[in-house]
Amino acid sequence: MKHALSEAALPRGFRFAATSCGLKKTGALDLAILSSDVTASAAAVFTQNLVVAAPVLISKEHLRMSKGRMRAVVVNAGNANCATGAAGRAAAERMAAETAKRLGYIAREVFVCSTGVIGVPLPLEKILRVLPVIARHRRPSARSFAETSLAICTTDTRPKTAAASFKTAGKRIHLVGCAKGAGMIHPNMATMLAFVATDAAIAPSLLQKTLRAVTGRTFNAISVDGDTSTNDTLLVLANGEAGAPSIKAETSAHRKFSAALEEVCRSLALQIVADGEGAQRVVEIEVRHARTEAAAKRIAETIATSPLVKTAFAGGDPNWGRIFAAAGRSGVKFDPALVDIKMAGIPVLRRGQPLAFNERVASNKLLSEHVPVVVDLHAGQAKARYWTCDFTAEYVRINASYRT
């Protein structure tokens, strides 16, 4: 998305607010609230890391206790509230409870999210001081949504937002989402924070099932650096305010909703990869004609996370040997003598044999913003796609001094 979302793209019945409470040293926006005017169906996918931040624990509990009926998210950037012990847990609980109080909701209706540095106690008083103000200033406006998308950024160079809509039963349903990256991006969960709001009506259990399926093809098919975070959270609030009938499994309305949710999630996921720390380009790895989708995804993921492959893309080097070698160590059995590889549309390997190509033309094509790579195994009917970014010296610069 090159442009900010328009007012018309927003789903009905949601309000947003953001402010600067001093967690970011720069004075940038670092605290936000997203809320629904009515109780909404909620679904979420969280980090699979064993080291889990306090807000993730609290959000999981609230989602369970409320049986998927939630109303708001409070989120801060600049401090992950992770590895902060019992005090961190109490801080996350208090952050949700105080937000609920200011909004007139109950605590278990509030998700709480944090992102930033690990192991530093959360300066809760900074957050509590400004909560009454932003609670009052929530607006159903494109501008306040844009501010929310900025408030969740850490090393992101730009905000990430996406929108989709579809028509059902004579009503237009809207979905908007925002996300933040940009390091520690890897499946399970693939992004640190992403929030989707929609005025669709759908039961929590079906929403959860739909979200899981969509996540597998979007947020769980991207990688920046192979590291997963302790705070990863993707959540959806669906408040039904568009006035359409509730979406049921297997209906055409559900197919439309699922496609729209996938569109928003894929857009956010790709924006995260494109804004991967130091990244210059997005590389799309497609593995074709594998025996199973899992095998295709495993090969694509191994290629997508190889530092040697990723650094070659940083230099626009058509080094298909590294792609072939990464596939070879993926753990998936295939016959190397059957493999074709294309880079940026140029056939470089056919049936395991290198093809002659113009290096200069290839290198120019590889310097594009989006580079497709196709690995054809000629072994079956399954395929998978995976997105990664190039690995640049700038990535190292950012991460060699993140805390200091």
Place this chain on the structure above:
Amino acid sequence: MKHALSEAALPRGFRFAATSCGLKKTGALDLAILSSDVTASAAAVFTQNLVVAAPVLISKEHLRMSKGRMRAVVVNAGNANCATGAAGRAAAERMAAETAKRLGYIAREVFVCSTGVIGVPLPLEKILRVLPVIARHRRPSARSFAETSLAICTTDTRPKTAAASFKTAGKRIHLVGCAKGAGMIHPNMATMLAFVATDAAIAPSLLQKTLRAVTGRTFNAISVDGDTSTNDTLLVLANGEAGAPSIKAETSAHRKFSAALEEVCRSLALQIVADGEGAQRVVEIEVRHARTEAAAKRIAETIATSPLVKTAFAGGDPNWGRIFAAAGRSGVKFDPALVDIKMAGIPVLRRGQPLAFNERVASNKLLSEHVPVVVDLHAGQAKARYWTCDFTAEYVRINASYRT
């Protein structure tokens, strides 16, 4: 090893020669022969990558056909002879056969190894042209061993050699080894090429068993970038020329031999990590008090291969949160609330809680050439060590333009 090996360190009955045949554009040494005056017991460990270079296939066949009784290695750098099809296979066979002919051996007694760029046909004629010359000029000298250690280098900034000796039955046994890195370094097999020569007497089957065990604790416990190569080969020739009785399983002589072989292999493995592309320092990850050694190694490996951990070390950043998070995604179950972490001797986490420490002192200690990290799980009695290097902007520079 800061200094070249002395004459006295060389095992008896081995000869070495190296030359420049024009595979390296710089005109540097790029072809070498290592040979034993008598038939030797041989053992080897090869890459587990599915994409395997032609010389690896031929070396495996020769080792099997000769039943572990080999005499020589011919090796080139500058071209990996991988993904080169039937022609590549024929070239590797010819390289071994011509070497055997010039030495008066038979082809199946010769290992053949190649390292360098993948997918470019091996210019065999360049090799064949100089083979007669280096075959004639093999010498049992420290200088020719040093030249061999240089001829196998690609992006290595320095040669890697190691030596050990021990006494048994009144005879002194010598072992020397050389290796080359420095990218695509990761277990199974962890190094691209490493050769060990010894005048010990030992049966091929016991030599193979001993080599496998030693490899698990040395070459298979290091990582530069998580990528495995298509050409990785570690091999040992033991010619018995020291005159001591043949080493049998479970004897004190075997224990001494195994320890000496481990000393040589660990030294070579650590030299490879220290010379990892762009590396400034070696980081030693030790996981203590795990339930099993496999669990300890898996956690250590996950930490050692995390780009976020490795870039933090590039900047001397005591970012223990990334170490904790990498352990958490390793797939091993443990209780985060029990974990202690020390970086460069400084306790930074105790029982899952961050400790206060002097950032400046910590950062200074982290800028050393060798940085120990200890992760204590307080869960059992097993432990494992793993070595990695820091991930620098120089790594990216090297690998963004390796082919061009």
